[in-house]
Amino acid sequence: MLGQKLIxxxxxxxxxxxxxxxxxxxxxxxxxxxxxWLDQLDQSYLINPCAIHACVSYSPVxxxxxxxxxxxxxxxxxxxxxxxxxxxxxxxxxxLLQDSDTLVVERLVDVPLEYCDYSAGFIRMxxxxxALIRLNRKIIKFxxxxxxxxxxxxxxxxxxxxxAPKILFLSNQVLDEYPVDCIVCDASVENIESYRKILxxxxxxxxxxxxxxxxxxxxxxxxxxVLYINNLNNVVFNNxxxxxxxxxxxxxxxxxxxxxxxxxxxxxxVKSLYxxxxxxxxxxxxxxxxxxxxxxxxxxQGFQPVYLEEYSFDEQIALFKHADFIVGxxxxxxxxxxxxxxxxxxxxxLSEPLSEFSVFSSLARIFECDLxxxxxxxxxxxxxxHSDYVINVADLENLYLKMxx
Numbered sequence: 001m002l003g004q005k006l007i008x009x010x011x012x013x014x015x016x017x018x019x020x021x022x023x024x025x026x027x028x029x030x031x032x033x034x035x036x037w038l039d040q041l042d043q044s045y046l047i048n049p050c051a052i053h054a055c056v057s058y059s060p061v062x063x064x065x066x067x068x069x070x071x072x073x074x075x076x077x078x079x080x081x082x083x084x085x086x087x088x089x090x091x092x093x094x095x096l097l098q099d100s101d102t103l104v105v106e107r108l109v110d111v112p113l114e115y116c117d118y119s120a121g122f123i124r125m126x127x128x129x130x131a132l133i134r135l136n137r138k139i140i141k142f143x144x145x146x147x148x149x150x151x152x153x154x155x156x157x158x159x160x161x162x163x164a165p166k167i168l169f170l171s172n173q174v175l176d177e178y179p180v181d182c183i184v185c186d187a188s189v190e191n192i193e194s195y196r197k198i199l200x201x202x203x204x205x206x207x208x209x210x211x212x213x214x215x216x217x218x219x220x221x222x223x224x225x226v227l228y229i230n231n232l233n234n235v236v237f238n239n240x241x242x243x244x245x246x247x248x249x250x251x252x253x254x255x256x257x258x259x260x261x262x263x264x265x266x267x268x269x270v271k272s273l274y275x276x277x278x279x280x281x282x283x284x285x286x287x288x289x290x291x292x293x294x295x296x297x298x299x300x301q302g303f304q305p306v307y308l309e310e311y312s313f314d315e316q317i318a319l320f321k322h323a324d325f326i327v328g329x330x331x332x333x334x335x336x337x338x339x340x341x342x343x344x345x346x347x348x349x350l351s352e353p354l355s356e357f358s359v360f361s362s363l364a365r366i367f368e369c370d371l372x373x374x375x376x377x378x379x380x381x382x383x384x385x386h387s388d389y390v391i392n393v394a395d396l397e398n399l400y401l402k403m404x405x
């Protein structure tokens with residue numbers, strides 16, 4: 001508790017505190033570090049030229065809105081980095097280079113910093129120039145690794161769209177020149193069947209045969225040498241005020257198509273389950289809403305409630321691949337849009353602070369699905385985008401009746 005109070009004080013003061021205060025922080029294993037952004041690193045850390053990919057994002061189609069859907073085009077660069085003597089946390093896309101005592105942090109290059117918060121893993125807070133990190137007492141040491149962690153690696157969306165597919169850029173030619181002993185992943189990959197299967201499928205597709213070591217966020221990782229690949233598909237991570245707008249997320253259509261093909265071709269065929277599915281949530285999850293009332297209506301329209309955590313990865317793909325219509329709250333489950341057939345329809349909903357959230361609207365457009373959104377009536381805590389809310393069922397009914405024709 002005291003450590004967090006000290007961190008909060010530094011944040012309020014914007015790092016304008018005495019050196020003596022930073023000495024006090026060290027007693028709590030909290031350290032001030034200079035930040036260097038990954039995209040500004042010296043070229044000597046790159047082991048291959050930047051590969052440039054055309055990317056796109058699409059704004060959500062909001063029912064009852066006069067605003068036309070928009071599209072944004074950009075380019076994204078992917079590189080393989082080689083670091084030496086590095087301290088990491090599996091939940092952070094950052095690297096503490098111990099030879100220079102510099103913290104390298106991956107960011108979304110074109111997104112203003114005030115919109116972003118890269119505090120994850122051992123990063124507790126930061127500004128453009130400095131970060132406070134808090135280290136765990138336990139450190140696991142390696143010689144040479146490929147780091148397959150980073151911001152959100154424990155989340156299904158980030159794992160499928162950003163983290164696991166990096167392996168497809170890792171060729172055996174690179175590994176011959178820069179050999180590694182193992183791949184280091186988050187413990188969630190070991191514990192969640194679908195995550196583990198996705199990893200194995202992509203490893204096989206890339207013809208990579210390396211041991212996997214699983215670590216958790218309560219352990220720091222030290223390695224004498226590290227290979228790391230930055231994100232290609234990307235979205236603002238860990239922002240509590242307003243989630244990613246059109247310009248602040250981007251997706252490579254060719255890379256997404258490759259991910260889809262690799263995963264679909266490698267699962268066991270499962271027969272068609274339901275033509276209409278409702279993405280239901282169990283009690284205790286974030287963003288609770290009047291689900292019983294909403295679900296009651298859609299059951300009368302022939303929708304089957306599905307709790308994805310009860311289905312195998314093969315079954316999840318089948319659910320989305322064969323669905324004609326999908327309804328459910330915005331969340332990681334919609335990642336599976338990449339498995340939908342062209343022409344699939346969907347309804348989801350967003351709160352006002354999320355009305356520009358362009359991730360799932362982009363996936364829908366890329367894979368030729370008709371996904372539309374309704375704005376929720378209220379949220380219980382306007383300062384927290386993940387708070388509970390209420391949705392007007394009549395708005396959903398009206399939109400469904402328009403779309404089912």
